[in-house]
Amino acid sequence: MRITDRIQKHVSENRTGMVYDLVFAIVWVSAVSFLFESVFTSAPTWAFYMFMLAGIPAYFGFFISLNLAREQES
Structure with a gap:
């Protein structure tokens, strides 16, 4: 099986x-970037x-x- 077939x-x-x-990744990175560019402007790097690592x-x-919510629903 070729690599393209496996992919x-x-x-x-x-x-x-x-x-x-x-x-999820796009929303998390966008939210954190927005917060640190507008709200926490003087926060350290x-x-x-x-905050980025907290996304994990x-x-x-x-x-x-x-x-869990889906399991409880059914």
Whole structure:
């Protein structure tokens, strides 16, 4: 199996998950960038990077809670 076939198969199997990941990343980075450009203008750079890194647990927390809510609903 060629590499292009494997990539195509992977993308076709995980299409919606990849879209959700991309949308979450874009929203998180946009929100943090907006906050640090308009609200926290005098904050140190390390705080900006810590907020960016906080997106990792926020991502997992959001999707785990979403799955739990779906399970409780059914």
